[in-house]
Amino acid sequence: MQSHINRREFLQASTAGALVLGSAGQVLAEPVQTSPPGWYDRPMRWAQVAFVEDDPGNYDPNFWLDYFRRIHVDGACLSAGGCVAFYPTKIPMHYRSKWLGDRDSFGDLAKGCRSLGMNVIGRTDPHAVHQDIYDAHPDWIMVDAQGNKRRHWSDADFWVTCALGPYNFEFMTAVNDEIMRMYRVDGIFSNRWAGSGMCYCEHCRANFHDFSGMDLPRTNNPQNPARREYIVWRQKRLFELWNLWDSRIKAINPDASYIANAGGGALSELDMKKIGEITPTLFADRQARRGLMPPWMNGKNGKEYRATLGRKAIAGIFSVGLEEEYRWKDSVQNGDEIRMWVADGIAQGLRPWFTKFDAKPIDTRWLPVVEEIYKWHYGNEQYLRNLDPVARVAIVYSQRTATFYGGEKAHAKVEDSALGFYQALIEARIPFEMVHDELLDAEHLSPFRTLILPNIAALSNSQCDQIREFVNRGGSIVATYETSLYDEWGVRRDEFGLASLFGVSFAGKVQEHILNSYLQLSKDPSTGRYSPLLAGFEDATRIINGVNRVIIKPSPNDASSPLKVVPSYPDLPMEEVFSRVKTFTEPAVYAREVGRGRVVYFPWDIDRTFWDVLDVDHGKLLRNSVLWATNESAPVSVKGAGVLDVAVWKQKNSMTVHLVNLTNPMMMKGPIREIFPVPAQQLTLKIAKNQRIKKVHLLVAGKQIPFARHTDAIELEIPSIALHEVVAVDFA
Numbered sequence: 137m138q139s140h141i142n143r144r145e146f147l148q149a150s151t152a153g154a155l156v157l158g159s160a161g162q163v164l165a166e167p168v169q170t171s172p173p174g175w176y177d178r179p180m181r182w183a184q185v186a187f188v189e190d191d192p193g194n195y196d197p198n199f200w201l202d203y204f205r206r207i208h209v210d211g212a213c214l215s216a217g218g219c220v221a222f223y224p225t226k227i228p229m230h231y232r233s234k235w236l237g238d239r240d241s242f243g244d245l246a247k248g249c250r251s252l253g254m255n256v257i258g259r260t261d262p263h264a265v266h267q268d269i270y271d272a273h274p275d276w277i278m279v280d281a282q283g284n285k286r287r288h289w290s291d292a293d294f295w296v297t298c299a300l301g302p303y304n305f306e307f308m309t310a311v312n313d314e315i316m317r318m319y320r321v322d323g324i325f326s327n328r329w330a331g332s333g334m335c336y337c338e339h340c341r342a343n344f345h346d347f348s349g350m351d352l353p354r355t356n357n358p359q360n361p362a363r364r365e366y367i368v369w370r371q372k373r374l375f376e377l378w379n380l381w382d383s384r385i386k387a388i389n390p391d392a393s394y395i396a397n398a399g400g401g402a403l404s405e406l407d408m409k410k411i412g413e414i415t416p417t418l419f420a421d422r423q424a425r426r427g428l429m430p431p432w433m434n435g436k437n438g439k440e441y442r443a444t445l446g447r448k449a450i451a452g453i454f455s456v457g458l459e460e461e462y463r464w465k466d467s468v469q470n471g472d473e474i475r476m477w478v479a480d481g482i483a484q485g486l487r488p489w490f491t492k493f494d495a496k497p498i499d500t501r502w503l504p505v506v507e508e509i510y511k512w513h514y515g516n517e518q519y520l521r522n523l524d525p526v527a528r529v530a531i532v533y534s535q536r537t538a539t540f541y542g543g544e545k546a547h548a549k550v551e552d553s554a555l556g557f558y559q560a561l562i563e564a565r566i567p568f569e570m571v572h573d574e575l576l577d578a579e580h581l582s583p584f585r586t587l588i589l590p591n592i593a594a595l596s597n598s599q600c601d602q603i604r605e606f607v608n609r610g611g612s613i614v615a616t617y618e619t620s621l622y623d624e625w626g627v628r629r630d631e632f633g634l635a636s637l638f639g640v641s642f643a644g645k646v647q648e649h650i651l652n653s654y655l656q657l658s659k660d661p662s663t664g665r666y667s668p669l670l671a672g673f674e675d676a677t678r679i680i681n682g683v684n685r686v687i688i689k690p691s692p693n694d695a696s697s698p699l700k701v702v703p704s705y706p707d708l709p710m711e712e713v714f715s716r717v718k719t720f721t722e723p724a725v726y727a728r729e730v731g732r733g734r735v736v737y738f739p740w741d742i743d744r745t746f747w748d749v750l751d752v753d754h755g756k757l758l759r760n761s762v763l764w765a766t767n768e769s770a771p772v773s774v775k776g777a778g779v780l781d782v783a784v785w786k787q788k789n790s791m792t793v794h795l796v797n798l799t800n801p802m803m804m805k806g807p808i809r810e811i812f813p814v815p816a817q818q819l820t821l822k823i824a825k826n827q828r829i830k831k832v833h834l835l836v837a838g839k840q841i842p843f844a845r846h847t848d849a850i851e852l853e854i855p856s857i858a859l860h861e862v863v864a865v866d867f868a
């Protein structure tokens with residue numbers, strides 16, 4: 137730990153332009169311009185110990201401090217106050233743990249962590265309060281749609297608070313102030329700070345009326361004017377709260393910040409663009425798998441967060457227990473499930489953060505697993521301090537589309553399309569990023585050749601302009617289904633916003649829930665050859681269609697389309713299962729060159745259906761469309777059997793390729809039982825012609841590896857991969 141203390145002292149003694157030092161004191165990276173000044177980029181490995189009320193006096197702080205030291209944790213998030221205070225608070229009605237006595241559990245553990253050179257942030261949870269607050273301030277309690285104050289759904293001793301009223305704005309502000317004055321921590325992280333659903337309390341009613349002149353909505357339909365205003369007002373209110381807490385925290389410690397538990401992809405509620413602007417760092421709270429969920433979902437968090445945070449540090453919070461709906465909070469997952477989840481996060485740029493509720497661990501099987509992960513991470517830290525990802529393809533995600541077009545069906549209508557495309561790119565081993573739809577400017581899109589729009593239905597005119605400009609600059613797009621058919625408020629247009637790129641015109645009709653429809657594959661009548669979109673389909677004549685489609689006006693060019701719709705026909709009685717139509721004219725894909733760019737448009741839900749059905753033909757079509765649109769060799773190609781999540785990163789003096797082996801019977805639904813190694817993989821990595829290479833080595837196998845140098849690439853064979861391998865190329 138000595139080196140950590142030196143590093144911290146060094147950073148404290150230096151100006152904002154300090155160098156970042158590695159464990160051996162070597163210079164790893166010069167701070168990049170987009171990294172905020174302060175401590176935020178320093179911690180690489182986090183620990184969260186969330187106290188339960190009977191922890192004070194009953195848990196062993198030295199157990200944790202020994203563990204932190206041994207596994208090289210350099211940031212800690214410790215429970216301080218809010219719902220239950222774990223320090224000697226003097227704020228009236230700030231409920232102290234009944235076990236606290238004259239102890240200071242938070243303060244003592246924070247002090248111990250600091251003596252190890254760690255950054256410490258305090259955790260608060262403002263979502264629930266005891267009866268005394270209810271009695272003194274009944275207006276601080278959340279009110280449901282029926283007008284009843286809301287008891288806590290899990291623990292009847294508690295009441296649920298209103299997030300948008302005086303409880304958060306006044307009481308929790310005082311709690312934050314006290315924690316900052318007493319401990320001068322590096323920040324405050326709040327869990328469940330944004331409310332527990334729609335609140336109809338007197339403050340929400342009055343404040344919303346002042347804002348909009350309307351009563352609170354009674355519907356979740358985003359096309360309802362009051363609901364639309366409410367969505368806007370609630371965000372505004374939460375960002376006001378964020379700003380209030382942050383400015384008060386900084387008034388006491390200018391080097392500290394409020395760090396909300398917030399953020400995510402299309403389905404997250406607070407505008408990620410704004411979050412990316414205001415926060416110095418963020419922690420992705422997706423703790424483990426539940427239900428049907430592939431392990432790459434953790435890496436997806438990393439991509440979604442960095443789409444708006446850029447190079448700011450992002451940690452990935454993982455639970456050591458199961459996260460299924462029954463909430464077994466004291467459970468411990470199988471070690472390989474933890475390993476796979478965390479490996480995918482690390483591969484996609486998340487700094488690991490384990491969270492443990494209850495400081496008196498009952499089942500300790502997770503401890504050596506996290507120790508092994510963290511020790512490896514510490515030993516290879518210089519290769520995990522990434523600067524930029526290397527990818528030429530990006531999937532757009534749109535919170536506006538989810539909110540205003542998807543509404544209550546956002547998962548099915550919006551997110552499932554993105555998940556299908558994501559899975560297709562994983563299977564195709566194409567490294568890719570994610571892009572926020574409010575950041576489609578030239579600078580944010582400059583790394584990319586191909587932009588994927590998986591049913592990004594709601595786009596403003598100016599967003600459509602930005603996409604057209606991207607294509608004018610030589611970019612390509614692959615779009616599906618209702619992309620651009622709605623404006624930014626989710627109101628349907630008469631014509632696609634991107635009609636000029638797609639080269640199609642909307643016929644005014646959308647067909648939903650189509651059964652037993654197919655696609656006819658054909659050669660280009662003018663060349664007699666198969667389109668590159670049909671690569672690998674040369675022996676096929678008919679594949680399945682999707683389930684929902686936009687009807688497009690016929691055009692003279694339709695005959696050249698390689699895929700044509702075979703309209704739905706009866707699927708019962710079996711005697712009637714044949715197509716009445718014998719010639720097919722309606723294209724199922726439009727692919728064309730526009731200037732220097734290429735545009736592929738599928739007027740149906742190929743990506744959503746792929747996620748739903750996982751038919752390999754749809755996966756191949758999606759892959760082919762991206763390869764054709766991108767029209768250049770990929771930054772990396774990895775050939776061999778298995779399913780791998782591939783990521784390429786640049787560091788200051790090196791490049792890395794992460795390969796996470798997802799090949800497993802439990803890939804789509806955990807928990808993983810065991811890891812099944814994949815056989816040898818052939819890797820070709822593009823490297824600039826004049827770039828001199830010192831060595832190439834494998835960070836998990838821990839050995840150098842021979843490679844062949846070509847003009848602008850290297851080629852090598854990775855013998856076998858168990859779970860995770862990282863090919864590191866050190867530059868001379």
Ligand SMILES: [Zn+2]
Nearest residue numbers: 298335337340
């Ligand atoms: Zn309220």
